[in-house]
Amino acid sequence: MTESAAMAGTRDACFEFRGATQTLTVLELRYFDMEMFEKNLRDKIRQAPNFFRDLPLVIGLDQYEGNLADLDFFQLIGCCRTHSIQVLGVRGGDEDVRRLARNASLAWLPAGRAGHPLPDPAEGDTAEAATEAHADSDAAPGAGKVVTQPVxxxxxxxxxxxxxxxxxxVGAGAEVLAAGHIHIYGPLRGRALAGVHGDSNASIFCQSLEAELVSVAGHYKISEDLQDSGWREPARVRLNGDALVVDPLGR
Known part of the structure; x- marks a missing residue:
């Protein structure tokens, strides 16, 4: 027996599986034309240069109108990687799509299993990207969370x-998420995602709307979309049907 094998025999298992909730962006593909796809992607990225940098992405096929068997996932992956977007998997489709995804080394998820489309518009501080501000919060089971320190x-x-x-x-490059409402008694300069489990009645309240991104139940707007209504003012962000709207607070 080697020394490393002997040492391994006296230690705990070198890994364990844990469930985790992660926000993933879903690209809902309606049809695929390589030239048009790349043009649309460039146009989106041009809105905010760091918007999709190193973004983990799931390709959603629930709204796809073409023949799924003709999809070329290698073209999709190559185009996305050219723009520093990492395709992790495919959502929806049949067994043929599952086989095509496997051949392209992508995970396959049944329809409706990839969560809400929640993009990450900011680069953030990579040295702190995995840090969670648990030390600054008080929480009770089922009662949400209160944070008293800046995020x-x-x-x-x-x-x-x-x-x-x-x-x-909430500073630029920070991210706050909640199953229900989000209340921020200060400026919101980072990302706020309310109703992350699909609660369309959730809202985001803040004393000054300066956000990189806001999202309610998967519907989102980035800063460029927000500056025409309620920008740098007390505001409430909510859903009205499928549209995200901004209401001034106190009216």
Whole structure:
């Protein structure tokens, strides 16, 4: 027996599986034309240069109108990687799509299993990207979470149940997520994602709307879309049907 094998025999298992909730962007593909796909992708990225940098992406096929058997996932992957977007998997389709995805080394998810389309528009601080601001929060089971300290670039705060209340600013490059409402008693300069499990009645409240991205139940707007209504003012972000709207607070 080698020394390394002997040492391994006296230690715990070198890994364990854990369930985790992650936000993933779903690209809902309606049809595929390589030239048009790349043009549309470039146009999206041009809106905010760091919007999709190193973004993990799932290709959604629920709305696809063409012949799924003709899809070339290698072309899709190559185009996305050219723009620093990492395709992780495919959602929807039949057994033929599952086989095509496997051949392209992509994960396959049944329809409706990839979560909500939640893009990440900011680069953030890579040295702190995995840091979560648990130390600054108080939580009770089912009662949401209260954060009393600023949420800084690269930090993520997540309330998997109930509302998230932040008694401080949310900085650029930070991300806050909640199953219910999000209340921010300060400026919102990072990303805020409410109703992440699909609650369309959730809202985002903030004292100054300066966000990189806001999302409710998977419907989102980036900063360029927000600057015509409520920008740098107290605001509520909510869903009206399938449209995300911004209402001034106090009216």
């Amino acid at each position: 800084r670039s690269g930090q993520q705060v997540y309330a998997p149940e109930g509302d998230l209340i932040i008694m401080a600013p």
